[in-house]
Amino acid sequence: MDPETINPINKLLENTKLPIAMGISIIITVIVDLLMTRQLLDYNHITGNIMMIITIVICYGIGSFILLSYAHRVSRELRSRSRLGNLMHWTVIITQFGILITLIFMLFIGNSSYILSKSIFAASSLLATVIMIIISFKFFSWYRSSMSKSPIVLFYALAALTLACSIFEDASTKLLMVQIIYEEPRAEGQVIGSSFQYKGSEKYDGQIVFVDSKPDETALFVIPQSNLELYNYLNSIILPVGFIFRWIASSMLLRNIYKKISTLPISFWIILSLPLVLYLIGKMPGFFSGESLSGVDEAYRYYFRILFRVGTIAGNILFGLAFFIVAKKLKSSRVRDYLILAGLGDTIVGIALSTSAIEPSFGVAAHSLVLLSTYLFTLGLYSSAITISQEIKLRQSIRDSAIEESKLLVGIGSAQMVQEIEKKVLSVVEKKKAELARSTGLQPSFTELETKEYLNTVLKEIKIIQNIEDIISKSKNILSHSREFILCTRPSGLRLAYNNYFEIYQQICGNAKIRQHRGIRIITSIADNNDIEIVSKFLELGISIRHVKNLPPINFAVSDKEMIATIQKTEGGQIHQNLLTTNEPAYIEHFHSIFIELWENGIDIKNRIHDIESGVDNGGIEIIQNPKTFEKLFYSLITSAKGDIVGIFSTPNAFRRHKFAGTFDIVKERLETTPLNVRILVPEDELIYQTINEFEDEGISDRIKIRLMEPSMQTKVSVVVIDRKYSLAVELKDDSKNTITEAIGLVTYSDSKSTVLSYYSIFESLWRQTELYKQLQLNERMHKEFINTAAHELRTPIQPILGVIDILKNSTSSSEEKGLVEVVSRNARRLKKLAEDILDVTKMEGYHLNLNKETFRISDVILENIHNYESNFEKGNYEIKYDEVNDVQIFAHKDGISRVISNLINNSIKFLPRERGFILITTKLTKNQINEKSYEMIEVSITDNGSGIDSEMFSKLFTKFATKSFHGIGLGLYISKSIIEAHGGRIWAKNNSVRQGATFSFVIPLDNFDQSDDK
Incomplete structure (x- = not known):
């Protein structure tokens, strides 16, 4: 049954008196067993059976139940957070009560071939060893992962490890090295002496350790001569080493806990030292002569054994007493419970290990308490060590937090500062406690009261608080007697003013409204909402405040008569405020000029507040x-x-x-x-x-x-x-x-997050644009290559077609056939022109328009184009007239200019009326300014009486594919514009104002024009 379900026991266990009383009863029982198994008290089968019954009842039937119930209550929190701890706890409970049942069986049915006693001894020793190895591993891991390598934790680990070695050595030597030899029963009345003999035997070539005489046979427990030296060596070395490390670890633990209570008295060191001294004294004879005390006179062996046992018993009892003394002085019930567990476990394990498990009844029963005592010692020591370590970390957190907060809250006044620091530190401690609980499985025992007490100790060491009152007093005085007041301080300085003399600011702002004071101006630097909160208090009074990012390392206030300045510095780890106050005009003027410079470079505090609140910091x-x-x-x-x-x-x-x-x-x-x-x-x-x-x-x-x-x-x-x-x-x-x-x-x-992300966004946009640009370039190149190839493929078959058409014209006699040939000819020429236009556009966009300039007469080019078009007109439908003003020679690309004139004529023809269509071409000389230079130009205009230019077409007239005609694809004007601009000229169009139709004009230089002049 779960011990927690037994309410009467639980109520008793709330007080530590019952577990301590039960522990003392167990200790007394084990001491008696120790004295009997070690030949200091005589016993026979009757007294042996009585002691076995007492051991079973006291140590197992009642004692184990009460102590394990107590451990169950104390370890509840640790087990709830640790699977391993919970598994260990229930394994010990099950094993311990399994031992109880085995002992009862052994009492009633006997111990045939010593199987039951060996099983009990092996099970309790092995499980106790495993528990100590686990806790040793925990301590070593704790030490290795800790930032500060504490020797206390290291010795805890060594103590646990050496105790595990002691338990394992004791079990292995007795179970593996001691042989059992059976003899015929002794003759009735024959005296065999003490059961524990430690006598050499030539017959069995070894040392007889224990004799168990039964009615039907006698069992001799013999250590062979081959194992004897190793047996004595292990018992003389490993057990004392384990005891010494256990003493060091326990002493360190108790010293750290006692220091928290008060100064260490000399009596404490005496109590701690006596166990080690008595144990070593008691162990000395066995160390030099082994368990048999060979070489020691028979008359003195008895007294040496008494000395050895008294040292062992007293040493372990004093250990427990040291734990109980410290525990009694503690306020924390949790740590007190841990120390009582550790004290009981430490005392019982030391005495139980000294009890010989070779004695197959009450001896093995007492020795098997090693499991229970080891668990109690482990649970108590580990929990105490964690708690003390947590307390050390929490105290350091309190100190660090208090000093840090005192720096930040320098400006709030001593009383308010203490309250604010206390509030902040309590918050830090609670978070730290939660972290430690998660990492260790134990809730720290450090109470809020202990936090406040230690904080007060730390605050006494922070000297900054001592001179805050002087700063407050002087600041109030300067402000009260001012006619004008300027202040440069951090938000902490405003918090000082708000908490100590804000009413003076309110009064002065009221006086400023009725012009009895020239006002207050403040420079500060705000970074978050906490700063905004305090600054807003002063803004509500109508005070002008500006934000400056990098304030000087000095806070100062200046009135029309006096000034005050404070400089914070650290000396020897302590914070100090240097206070400067003066009414010297030179100082006042100097700090006033500093303020004005900062003020002019500052930004309005409202803008700064808006930036912070909107996230645009x-x-x-x-x-x-x-x-x-x-x-x-x-x-x-x-x-x-x-x-x-x-x-x-x-x-x-x-x-x-x-x-x-x-x-x-x-x-x-x-x-x-x-x-x-x-x-x-x-x-x-x-x-x-x-x-x-x-x-x-x-x-x-x-x-x-x-x-x-x-x-x-x-x-x-x-x-x-x-x-x-x-x-x-x-x-x-x-x-x-x-x-x-x-x-x-x-x-x-x-x-600033907003600024940085803005730049990053710009980069990402440009990065994507470069990818798109590369793709567009690739697509455009493919597009041009396709058009170029298509145009070439179109032009290749056109020329033979035109050649054949010319032959047909000459060989055809009927008018009907000639008409058909003319239709084919006209459309073939249109197709040829279309292919040439496409090729020209491809060249222009690929920057491959080559101008082979020469000198020629512009009139020759115009007349040639007129003749070409007139030969294709039906007589009486259209008329083209050329009004030549001057016979002008120009230096240009002849074919290009001819192409332009042809395109413009062709464009006009498309929109002429069906009858009486009229086109007039004129030329004249003019002068144009290009880059502040005057150039002689020829202007060519082509005027028609067609339908004119549609208003929708004006904006895109000279662009690619811009047309409202069903003839052509709108490349002629685009090509013309490109050719004219390549010559350094200009082309334009307009609707006629007097009569219908439109006029297209262009100008180009008469002489060579270097385009670099236009760059």
């Missing part, structure tokens, strides 16, 4: 003017980059400078140790291609990616974003310089 923006500072910051950020770096280089030279400065070498080193990825945008350059090839050869091109920007996408500023947390925008001052420091101008650094 510009507080992390800094202008860097010194190039050396930029270089240091830049390489620091690159070296610390962990995620990604993106950058836009304004020019190829900017990229070149960084490559030669070793920036990419640093990046390559970061690639080896971090999952860093780098993406770069840079204008096209030969070095860029070379660098890309180098990265591909080195196998890092998938982690350092470079894309080329088209000229229109170039920026005037180089931008770098590191880990999406920091950004640098670098202005270019002189791109011709070879070093970074010489080439750059101002640098804007930011760790």
Whole structure:
């Protein structure tokens, strides 16, 4: 049954008196068993059976139940958080009561061949060893993972390990080295002496340790001579070493706990030292002569055995007494329970290990309590050690937190400061307690009252509080007697004023409204909502406040008559405030000028508050003017980059400078140790291609990616974003310089989230645009190649067709056939012109329009085109007239200009009326200004009486595929514009104002025109 379900027992166990009383009863019983098994008290089968019954009843029937119930209650929290702890607990309970049942069987049915006694001995020793090894491993792991290597934890681990070795050694030597030899029963009345003999036997070539005489046979427990030396050595070395480490660990634990209560008295050290002294004294004879005390005179052996047993018993009892003394003085019931468990376990395990398990009845019963006592000692020691360690960590957290908060809350006044620090520290301690509970499985026992008591001790050491009252008093005085008041302080200084003399600010602001005071101005720096809260209190009074990011390291206030300044510094780990106050005009004027300079560079506090509340925090923006500072910051950020770096280089030279400065070498080193990825945008350059090839050869091109920007996408500023947390925008001052420091101008650094992400977003947009641009270039090239190929394929069969048509014209006699041939001829020429237009457009867009200029008369070209078109007109439908003003020679591409005139005539013909269509071509000389230079020009105009230009067409008249005609695809005007502009001329169109129709005009220079002049 679960002990927790037995309410009367639980109520008794709430008080530690019952477990202690039961523990003492068990200790007394085990002591008696020890004295009997070690030949200090005589016994026979009757007294042996009585002691076995008493041991079973007291130690197992009642004692185990009460102590395990007590351990069950104490370890409830630990077991709820630790599977291993819960498993260990129930394994001990099941095994312990299994031993009880086995002992009862052994009492009633005997111990044939000593199987039952050996099984009990083996089971209890083996499980106790496993428990101590587990707890040893826990302590070693704790020590190894701890930031500060505490020797206390190390000795706990060694104590647990050596105790495990002691238990294992005791069991292995007695179970494996001691042989049982059976003899005929002794003759009636024959005296065999003591059951524990430790006498040599030549007959059995060994030492007879124990004799168990029965009616039908006598069993001799013999250690063979071959094992005797090793047996004595192990018992003389391992057990004392285990005891010494157990003493060191227990002493350290008790010392740390006692120090928390009061100063260590001399009596404490005496109590702690006596167990070790008595144990060593008692162990000395056996250390030199073994368990048999060979070499010691028979008359003195009895007294040596008494001395040995008294030392062993007294040493272990005093151990327990030390635990109980310390536990009694503790306020925390949880730690008190842990120490009582450890004390009971430590005492019982030491005495039980000394009880000889060779005695097959009450001896083995007493010795098998090693399992119960080991578990109690382990549970108590481990829980106490964790609790003490937690307390040390919590105390350090309290100290660190109190000192840190005192720095932050320097401006709130001593009384308020203590309250605020206490509030903050209690919050920190609660979080730390939760962390420790999760990691150890035990809730720290450090109470809120203990936290406050220790905090008061720490606060007495913080001298900053001692001079806060002086600062408050002087600040109030200056403010009260001022006619004008300016203040430069951090929000903590405003909190000081608000908590101590805010009513004076209210009074002065009221006086300012009736012009009895010239007002208050404040400069501060706010970073979060806590700062906003206190600043808003002063804004509500109508005080003008500005935000300055980098305040000077001195807080000061200036009135028209006096000033005060405070400088915080740290000496010897303590915080001090230096207070300066004066009415000297020079000082007042000096600090007033500092304030004015800060005020002019500050921003309105309302804007700053809006930025913080809206998430647009510009507080992390800094202008860097010194190039050396930029270089240091830049390489620091690159070296610390962990995620990604993106950058836009304004020019190829900017990229070149960084490559030669070793920036990419640093990046390559970061690639080896971090999952860093780098993406770069840079204008096209030969070095860029070379660098890309180098990265591909080195196998890092998938982690350092470079894309080329088209000229229109170039920026005037180089931008770098590191880990999406920091950004640098670098202005270019002189791109011709070879070093970074010489080439750059101002640098804007930011760790503001909104600013950094904005730059990152710009980079991502440009990065995607470069990909789209590459795709568009590919598509456009494919498009042009297709059109070019199609046009060539169209033109190739057209020329033979035109040749055949000319033959047909001459060989055909009937008018009907001639008409059909003319239709074919006309459409073939249209198809030829269409193919040529497409080819010309392809050349122009590919920048392959070659102008083979020559000198010719413009009138010859015009007349030739008129003749070509007139030959195809039906007589009486259209008329083309050329009004030649001057016979002018020009220097131009003759075929190109002819093409333009032809296109313009053809365009006019498309929109002429069916009858009486009229086209007039005129030329005249003119002068035009190009780039402040005057050029002689020829202007050619082609006027028609057609339908005119549709209003919708004006804006796209000279673009590709712009037409409202059913003849042609709208490339003629586009080609004409390209040819005229290639000559340095201009083309335009307008609807006629007097009569219907439109006029298309162009001008080109008479002489050679260098287009570089237009750049």
